[in-house]
Amino acid sequence: MAPTFDLIGLVVTDMAASLSFYRRLGLDIPPSADTEPHVEVTLPGGLRLAWDTESTVRALDPSWTPMEGATRMSLAFRCEAPEEVDRVYADLVEAGYEGHLPPWDAFWGQRYAVVHDPDGNGVDLFAALPGD
Structure with missing residues (x-):
């Protein structure tokens, strides 16, 4: 059986600022999520979109550094x-x-x-x- 595509993850500098942007695009994200280190929502069709703070990602991967230059997604x-x-x-x-x-x-x-x-x-x- 092949793996199932399930989640798109974004690493964010400022959780509240990022979630505010995506709320303006119609995503239903509770205000209480602004202070969380990891947030995810289920989109229509079941795919999930998630946000992790840089500190959360570094806790999982201490060698992680933000990408320099243009984004690739x-x-x-x-x-x-x-x-x-x-x-x-x-x-x-x-x-x-x-x-x-x-x-x-x-x-x-x-x-x-x-x-x-x-x-x-x-x-x-x-x-x-x-x-x-």
Whole structure:
């Protein structure tokens, strides 16, 4: 039997800041989680998304160090309509998060944008364009 993909884990510098960002994207994370060293939520379909503080990761792997330079992963959130991509992007940027690529109509038929979470991870926002 093959292993089952079950969890995406993010290492965070500031748990409360990271969870605040992902709450704005609609994830149901209780406020009490802001002070926890490990937090996880189950997404629709059963996949889990988890956050661990840097100190938690170092407790498990004392040799761990944060990656330098650009991140190598991103998360993508599907929006219902192109207008929602614009609205969510604007909301996040107005809240102080770094907008990386403002919304645009991509050649593959989606309205697309990229914002960075508090740890610099790319978070894509997308929706199908009308007629696609």
